[in-house]
Amino acid sequence: MSTPLNNTTPEPRRAEYASREGEIVIRPHEYDGIQEYDQMLPNWWLAIFFATLLFFPLLWIGYYQLGFMKSDEEKINSQMALIEKAKSKALDEMLAKLDDDALINQWAKDPAAVANGKETYLANCSACHAQDRSAKMVLAGGQSIPLPGLPLNDGQWKYGASALRQFQLINDGTPADNPGHNGARMEAWGQKMPPLKIVEVVAYLISENTKDFVVSTGDAPANP
Ligand code: HEC
Structure with a gap:
């Protein structure tokens, strides 16, 4: 059952995803009366999130596949040499x-x-x-x-x-x-x-x- 927060608040729009910052959307599904909000995350947050997603494959390729970076053991060995x-x-x-x-x-x-x-x-x-x-x-x-x-x-x-x-x-x-x-x-x-x-x-x-x-x-x- 969906009830607005109070009488003056307009019913939030029903849609899959919010597309603008500040827009309040209620996802179309409802289970046992439980509804789900969707709100656009701030761009600074998204930027960090995608940057961390990108960081891992770059690190994996650079570190393990191309050998750009040295492991601690290699660093110690080269210092010892x-x-x-x-x-x-x-x-x-x-x-x-x-x-x-x-x-x-x-x-x-x-x-x-x-x-x-x-x-x-x-x-x-x-x-x-x-x-x-x-x-x-x-x-x-x-x-x-x-x-x-x-x-x-x-x-x-x-x-x-x-x-x-x-x-x-x-x-x-x-x-x-x-x-x-x-x-x-x-x-x-x-x-x-x-x-x-x-x-x-x-x-x-x-x-x-x-x-x-x-x-x-x-x-x-x-x-x-
Ligand atoms: C843990 C014990 C030990 C320590 C500490 C030690 N030595 Fe020796 N040293 C020996 C032994 C045992 C021999 C004899 C080895 C052999 O007969 O081949 C020896 C032999 C020598 C010899 C040859 C002596 C000869 O008659 O030809 C010299 C010189 C010498 N030591 C100098 C030093 C100096 C300098 C130090 C300190 C930097 C030092 N030792 C620390 C055990 C030690």
């Missing part, structure tokens, strides 16, 4: 100007580099090589227990007393084909710190072992 490239460039640049002579006669004699290297050593290396580089921890009773690393103050250099070799060992980790000290190998610190920090730590180690590291014309003297 850039970081790796920058790292290996920094390493190449450092290696280009690094040799035993530069390490022993420049870096290890530069007090600022040695001080930075000591700081890096105490923060990262002393857990396994000890603060005094003895690779031992002295307990309260005076008893000492060995730490996992090799001593770096005993004049023995397992992989040769070459300054550049120490840089490589610390940067790349100890060789994978060597069983390691008590079965333990050392990780590649180049993954965790830039070449400059490693050079400084080597400078510090050389400055504490000046007898062991000498610039040689041929092969560096290797310890047994």
